[in-house]
Amino acid sequence: MSDNEAQVAERPTRRGAGVGRVLVAVYAILAIAATGRSVFQIIDRFGEAPVAFTLSAFSGVVYIVATIALGARLRRLAWITISIELAGVLIVGSLSLLAPAVLGLHSIDPFGRDSTVWSAFGAGYLLIPLVLPVLGLLYLRRSGPVAVAASGDDAAADPVAKL
Amino acid sequence: MIYAYTIAQVLVACAAGLACVVLGLAGRRxxxxxxxxxxxxxxxxxxxxxxxxxxxxxxxxxxxxxxxxYVYLISALLIPPLAIFWGLIERTRWSTVVLGVAAFAIAVMVFRMEQIWSVQLA
Known part of the structure; x- marks a missing residue:
């Protein structure tokens, strides 16, 4: 148990870093899920819902880049990709429920054959796609030095505003 | 797929996930x-x-x-070895939590595999 005591003593700095590792793991799994699904949808039935499946693939790429950015501690890239994710899940989630025709969706069923990771705010993935970017942004804001976090904040605000 | 075997897999994966997350948060490497x-x-x-x-x-x-x-099954087969690899390299309590997250992901994926195998969604 002396191990554990040492860890507890170091907690203030280690804790943030540790939570970040778990975040990377969850992102990696979501990246596999989103990419795997979109590759299959595009190969199997791209014509059925081209807009939705393109978005599906785009979300997969965003999750892959976010995973790498978090893992390699590329803070600016992490801010940008996670902000895109949050915008994506909110915009695509709203459209999929309010105006599914815009995305070329045939139903709002989050488990349906033309649903994406972001459809219905990620309901098909236990709403993890909605919660994860919020956790990611909170983690980025909390983990970095204040100065870095503040400048990162501005960098993240821009892409969101442009979207 | 065999339904009873699916249930067994989901239960084992959930138990493994819960145990790893709890032990990880309790500070175990x-x-x-x-x-x-x-x-x-x-x-x-x-x-x-x-x-x-x-x-x-x-x-x-x-x-x-x-x-x-098979896309699901092959993706699922890759996840536990990656998590184990991670746990062996990075010896922190958070790696134990990562093991748990991976196990929960497998539970969900096995459940989806059962649906894909036996339910027509089209």
Whole structure:
């Protein structure tokens, strides 16, 4: 148990870093899920819902880049990709429920054959796609030095505003 | 797929996930118990692959999309080894939590595989 005591003593700095590792793991799994699904949808039935499946693939790429950015501690890239994710899940989630025709969706069923990771705010993935970017942004804001976090904040605000 | 075996896999993966997350948050580094739990989950998945390969020959045909099923199964097969690898390299309590997250992901994926195998969504 002396191990554990040492860890507890170091907690203030280690804790943030540790939570970040778990975040990377969850992102990696979501990246596999989103990419795997979109590759299959595009190969199997791209014509059925081209807009939705393109978005599906785009979300997969965003999750892959976010995973790498978090893992390699590329803070600016992490801010940008996670902000895109949050915008994506909110915009695509709203459209999929309010105006599914815009995305070329045939139903709002989050488990349906033309649903994406972001459809219905990620309901098909236990709403993890909605919660994860919020956790990611909170983690980025909390983990970095204040100065870095503040400048990162501005960098993240821009892409969101442009979207 | 065999429904009872699916349920068994989901229960084992959830138990492994819960144990790893709790032990991880309690400060334990990856140990024989938590790494072994993920090895068990992986062994069950390999048995699932064998079952899926043999089942059609014995009259247990998938009514859903077979390629989609295998995309899930092969992705699932990769996850526990990656998590175990991570747990062996990065010896912190958070790696134990990562083992748990991986196990929960397998539980969800196995559940989806059962749906894809047996339910027509189209």
């Amino acid at each position: 990856p140990n024989d118990l938590t790494l072994g739990a993920l090895v068990l989950v992986e062994l069950l998945l390999i048995a699932q692959l064998v079952i899926a390969l043999i089942a059609p020959g014995l009259g247990n045909h998938a009514s859903g999309s077979v390629p989609e099923f």
